[in-house]
Amino acid sequence: MGRRRRKPLPQEPVRATIESLAHDGKGITHSDGKVVFIPGTLPGEEILYKLTGRRRNFDSGEVVEVITPSPDRVEPPCPHFAGCGGCSLQQMEAGAQIQFKQQTLLDNFSRLGKVNPESLLPPLTGPVVGYRRKARLGVRYVPKKGGALVGFREKQSGYLTVMDSCMVLTPEVGEHIGDLRDLISEMDGCNKIAQIEVACDDHQTLLVFRNLEPLSEDDQARLDSFGREHKINIYLQPKGPETVAPLNPEQRTELSYRLDQFELEYHFLPTDFTQVNSTINQAMVPLAIELLDLKAEDEVLDLFCGLGNFTLPIATTAGHVVGVEGSEELVQRARDNAERNQIKNAEFFAVDLQDEETGGVWLNNRYNKVLLDPPRSGALEIVQKMRKIKPQRIVYVSCNPATLARDADELVNNQGYRLLSAGVMDMFPHTAHVESIALFEKSD
């Protein structure tokens, strides 16, 4: 039996008013009671759109014309914005993006957390272009599209976008996407590069090419001259992350960044987690420290501590700090960073914090303050353990307002904490990602 043919989608443009924005930044309208998501639109706008997809619970559309633009509409600064899925809010003025993210945070708190912050923190903002110093770029060799493609996936498909530049990436890489495409197109192993990882520190730019097969001598020479021409350190990754190594072994470099306010320097490896936006990180860490209201006698627990980004600054004021992190490698990096910075009152443990059975000596200590900075999935398992730890203050840094709100529900409605304040931090301008910080306190 043959496959059932899909009915072709109607092609005539439909007129609609955008009602609101979804959490991923797409405009929402309804047609015959069914929700339609239309990227690149803004609330209140009257538009013409064409259907691009039909699912059981929602449709997708593509804007054909904006008839009545929103006062928040601006010309998207990037020529690839319409197609590239890397950004979703470039059509929106920067201040309005912050308002949207703040509203998303508050909506999540009240809808999923049944809680409202007692006050709003002023947003932390920084540069809205050229801010991204960590990224994973897809690579694919597609001769019918003119050779290699390098970049992010398209908004409406899983295919890589045809792009020559990216304005949110650090310019040392973002201005050379076209050069990277030319480089890979010329390589003997043009279809053997799966992705390129971008890792920058305060001084240098590093690209890790994930090569699925060993590269020919000519390809190695091409990469070498590309690196020299553009002042980029080229690394290869033939297999898992432990195989990442410089193209030229004598060019092994240590990446590092500084937190000036605390006079701390961190060393890291290209595949380690580091905060993507250096300017926001420089402001976020002091804000978290201020909210913790640290005293010399404090015993602090830093959960999901990574390479010690918050732990070391905490240690400069608190009596003692324990950093807990799932990755053994990052825990080692945190210990090394503490030693390099002559910090002696910080200890680190490698533990899976999302395991309900989590335990260990570190959990038996007494802590009066806790900092949490979990991945998108949040920290419910360890937040439930706050009943036992009983910290007086908790500062929660979040990259997902839905899991923050869920965890806030546990802290406020089940454990009796107050949500004193919360605010957004513009870690990912032009995207719909919402980074935020929240302060919880318990008086008894």
Ligand SMILES: C[S@@+](CC[C@H](N)C(=O)[O-])C[C@H]1O[C@@H](n2cnc3c(N)ncnc32)[C@H](O)[C@@H]1O
């Ligand atoms: C958002 S990052 C924060 C890292 C660090 N606080 C910083 O500012 O650089 C989240 C961290 O959680 C760690 N992580 C993810 N899942 C974990 C788990 N199940 N248990 C413990 N740590 C985990 C990641 O390795 C990562 O370092």
